[in-house]
Amino acid sequence: MFDFFFQLHPVIQGTAKGLAVILVIFPFAGACSLAERKVSAWMQGRPGPNRAIVPWIAWVPFLGKFLQRLGVFHLMADGAKFLFKEEPLPGHVNKLYFVLAPVVAMMPAFTTVAVVPFGAYFDPAGRLIPLALANVDVGLLAVFAVSSLGVYSLILAGWASNSKYPFLGGVRASAQLISYELSMTLSVLPVFLWINAPGQPGTMSLVKAVEFQSGAGLHWSGVWFGFLMPLSALIFLVSLYAETNRHPFDMAESESDLVGGFHTEYGAFKWSLFFVAEYSHMIIGSGVFTLLFLGGWNPLPGLPLATVAGWLGLAGTPLLVALLSLAVFLGKIVFLLFLFMWVRWTVPRFRYDQVMKLGWQKLLPLSIANLVFYALGIAFLERG
Amino acid sequence: MAVIPLVRPTLTLLERTYLPQIASGLKTTLKHIFSPNVTLEYPEQRPAIPPGYRGVPTLVMDPNGREKCVSCQLCEFVCPPKAIRITPGEIPADAPTGHVEKAPQAFDIDMLRCIYCGLCQEVCPEEAIFLQNQYSMSGYTRAEMVNHKDRLYELGGTLPDSHHKWDKKLAAEKSGPAH
Amino acid sequence: MAQILFYLFAAFTIASAAGVVANKNAVNAAMCLLLSLVGVAGLFVQLDAYLLAFLLLLVYAGAVVALFLFIVMLLDTKSRASASFKKLPMFASLVAFGLLLAGLGTFVTRGQLESRPLHAVPALGANLKLYAYQLFTTYLLPVQVIGFLLLIAMLGVIVLSKKYDGPEDA
Numbered sequence: 001m002f003d004f005f006f007q008l009h010p011v012i013q014g015t016a017k018g019l020a021v022i023l024v025i026f027p028f029a030g031a032c033s034l035a036e037r038k039v040s041a042w043m044q045g046r047p048g049p050n051r052a053i054v055p056w057i058a059w060v061p062f063l064g065k066f067l068q069r070l071g072v073f074h075l076m077a078d079g080a081k082f083l084f085k086e087e088p089l090p091g092h093v094n095k096l097y098f099v100l101a102p103v104v105a106m107m108p109a110f111t112t113v114a115v116v117p118f119g120a121y122f123d124p125a126g127r128l129i130p131l132a133l134a135n136v137d138v139g140l141l142a143v144f145a146v147s148s149l150g151v152y153s154l155i156l157a158g159w160a161s162n163s164k165y166p167f168l169g170g171v172r173a174s175a176q177l178i179s180y181e182l183s184m185t186l187s188v189l190p191v192f193l194w195i196n197a198p199g200q201p202g203t204m205s206l207v208k209a210v211e212f213q214s215g216a217g218l219h220w221s222g223v224w225f226g227f228l229m230p231l232s233a234l235i236f237l238v239s240l241y242a243e244t245n246r247h248p249f250d251m252a253e254s255e256s257d258l259v260g261g262f263h264t265e266y267g268a269f270k271w272s273l274f275f276v277a278e279y280s281h282m283i284i285g286s287g288v289f290t291l292l293f294l295g296g297w298n299p300l301p302g303l304p305l306a307t308v309a310g311w312l313g314l315a316g317t318p319l320l321v322a323l324l325s326l327a328v329f330l331g332k333i334v335f336l337l338f339l340f341m342w343v344r345w346t347v348p349r350f351r352y353d354q355v356m357k358l359g360w361q362k363l364l365p366l367s368i369a370n371l372v373f374y375a376l377g378i379a380f381l382e383r384g
Numbered sequence: 385m386a387v388i389p390l391v392r393p394t395l396t397l398l399e400r401t402y403l404p405q406i407a408s409g410l411k412t413t414l415k416h417i418f419s420p421n422v423t424l425e426y427p428e429q430r431p432a433i434p435p436g437y438r439g440v441p442t443l444v445m446d447p448n449g450r451e452k453c454v455s456c457q458l459c460e461f462v463c464p465p466k467a468i469r470i471t472p473g474e475i476p477a478d479a480p481t482g483h484v485e486k487a488p489q490a491f492d493i494d495m496l497r498c499i500y501c502g503l504c505q506e507v508c509p510e511e512a513i514f515l516q517n518q519y520s521m522s523g524y525t526r527a528e529m530v531n532h533k534d535r536l537y538e539l540g541g542t543l544p545d546s547h548h549k550w551d552k553k554l555a556a557e558k559s560g561p562a563h
Numbered sequence: 564m565a566q567i568l569f570y571l572f573a574a575f576t577i578a579s580a581a582g583v584v585a586n587k588n589a590v591n592a593a594m595c596l597l598l599s600l601v602g603v604a605g606l607f608v609q610l611d612a613y614l615l616a617f618l619l620l621l622v623y624a625g626a627v628v629a630l631f632l633f634i635v636m637l638l639d640t641k642s643r644a645s646a647s648f649k650k651l652p653m654f655a656s657l658v659a660f661g662l663l664l665a666g667l668g669t670f671v672t673r674g675q676l677e678s679r680p681l682h683a684v685p686a687l688g689a690n691l692k693l694y695a696y697q698l699f700t701t702y703l704l705p706v707q708v709i710g711f712l713l714l715i716a717m718l719g720v721i722v723l724s725k726k727y728d729g730p731e732d733a
Binding site for chain 1: 406409410413414416419423
Binding site: 097136137138141142144145146148149151152155158159167170171174175177178181185196202203204 | 614626
């Protein structure tokens with residue numbers, strides 16, 4: 001069915017995949033920004049954006065009103081607004097880096113999508129075939145490496161803006177991102193100690209991590225790593241919040257003391273690019289967290305995809321299995337995105353010294369201790 | 385200077401991780417998601433105005449449709465921001481309300497100056513000017529924001545009082561001295 | 564195809580490395596360094612050393628250059644007219660340049676580089692397990708030495724930056 005795609009020239013395939021990423025992530029990120037406003041509104045006892053509507057949808061009797069109340073059309077209104085707004089370019093900025101910064105923000109955000117597997121199906125032989133744009137063996141390392149380049153957009157934006165508040169935002173962001181990268185990387189190591197069993201080639205593959213959480217029934221192989229290694233999951237989640245510059249680690253923006261932080265001087269489409277990048281980082285981060293700690297595309301602990309597909313009688317149709325896995329995976333991502341927003345509108349922002357203290361004096365020692373604990377534990381298990 | 389010795393509570397290890405606190409915070413916000421909205425959707429829904437509200441100052445008529453203002457200009461004098469401007473005028477003697485002292489020829493309240501203090505209502509001997517429930521004034525020009533006499537009566541309406549002070553005075557004059 | 568890509572990446576790396584040296588603006592130089600590192604990572608990918616490529620990106624491009632930029636921003640170095648060369652640094656750099664040339668010349672003329680065919684060389688950078696194994700066996704001493712070096716550097720920074728606010732004679 002999809003054979004014609006694989007017969008195309010690799011360059012055309014790559015272009016198609018890149019376009020697919022943009023076409024999926026861009027609206028997804030926009031929907032996230034709308035969801036954020038709706039969730040914040042509901043938490044504060046407000047209805048949230050509920051006015052915009054397209055005339056001919058308003059004629060649909062019940063659905064039109066419902067969609068209007070849900071604020072769906074504000075998404076389109078916002079997009080159109082950002083497209084047609086005047087692009088201000090302040091006179092005192094370094095023009096090259098000022099324009100470059102939003103582009104640099106988008107690149108790692110979109111590149112990392114390629115290596116995150118988002119679903120799976122079974123071939124006739126019963127083997128698991130992951131759905132990913134590029135299924136590379138260094139999976140997680142690629143995500144970390146490329147997303148660590150995202151810090152340059154903040155630094156460049158802050159520096160090129162050539163004014164006080166963006167500069168402070170950029171400095172804070174760069175220090176914070178580098179600090180939390182350490183504990184983030186250390187916190188996932190127990191997972192890879194676990195899945196790199198002796199006698200197999202070493203791997204950093206995210207698919208492998210999911211396979212190790214796909215056991216059926218009441219057996220420890222079906223337990224998600226989130227339950228097996230709760231401390232790792234917690235440290236990873238906290239670092240993820242810090243890495244994506246989300247509340248309570250919203251140091252780069254921190255609008256109450258820095259006006260708008262690194263994007264104070266930005267407006268219109270360039271500003272919206274920063275936001276799309278932030279939300280796509282959140283999406284990727286949620287995806288990686290799901291793959292590592294929440295069992296990826298397995299519906300429930302001890303209830304893997306294969307079992308559920310068997311129950312529903314989908315085993316013979318790979319396409320439906322793939323859709324099922326995609327739905328489960330997306331469901332978990334949406335929940336994690338909701339958690340992002342939920343935390344944002346609950347926990348107040350840290351002070352900057354608290355952020356640094358938490359990162360270096362609490363999370364880093366904790367993640368090292370966690371790593372040592374699991375290293376010893378796994379060594380003991382394998383000996384015994 | 386009084387020094388209040390502040391005793392900081394010693395936190396348990398669990399409390400120092402902040403996680404239970406964050407969890408309880410999350411529970412609170414989750415509860416709010418499902419609780420009803422507390423906001424009004426303004427143009428469609430209007431707030432209930434409490435009694436004694438001081439809105440836009442207006443002029444009122446008595447139940448017979450007579451304008452109550454006699455243009456004594458007390459409100460004009462008392463108005464702190466000098467928002468009121470009255471041009472007094474005669475009432476022709478053959479008019480049905482000829483027995484009333486005077487009536488304003490023009491009565492302008494500049495709503496860009498008005499501070500809604502209510503002194504005009506306080507000072508009015510005729511109970512002719514009231515700060516009523518209207519709270520939203522808007523216009524495209526400065527001239528539009530000046531309420532003229534007809535607009536003031538339109539906003540004010542009729543005051544259902546039963547004093548009929550001037551009619552009683554007329555009746556008393558006609559029936560001669562009471563003593 | 565591979566040949567073209569190699570030349571492309573090599574030229575890109577060298578050009579941006581030249582940019583690091585030639586740029587007077589410190590931020591521009593740091594960005595050139597970043598590009599040069601990306602070029603090197605590309606070369607590693609061509610050698611199938613994905614692990615090394617991504618480690619290079621993660622550590623150097625992701626953190627080290629970011630720290631450089633951080634320092635540059637904090638120090639606010641103005642792009643000055645190039646300072647006139649002093650005698651001693653000039654002499655030292657000439658010596659270093661001569662040493663570099665001599666070293667390169669030795670490699671080229673004496674043929675001391677192992678030139679086994681490519682498939683016979685163990686691809687240490689490609690396999691995670693092999694890489695880690697080599698790091699903890701064959702190359703244990705260099706790893707330890709570098710670790711100590713970093714420790715010394717860190718201690719030095721702590722000693723230099725720590726302010727002792729106790730009494731002087733304590």
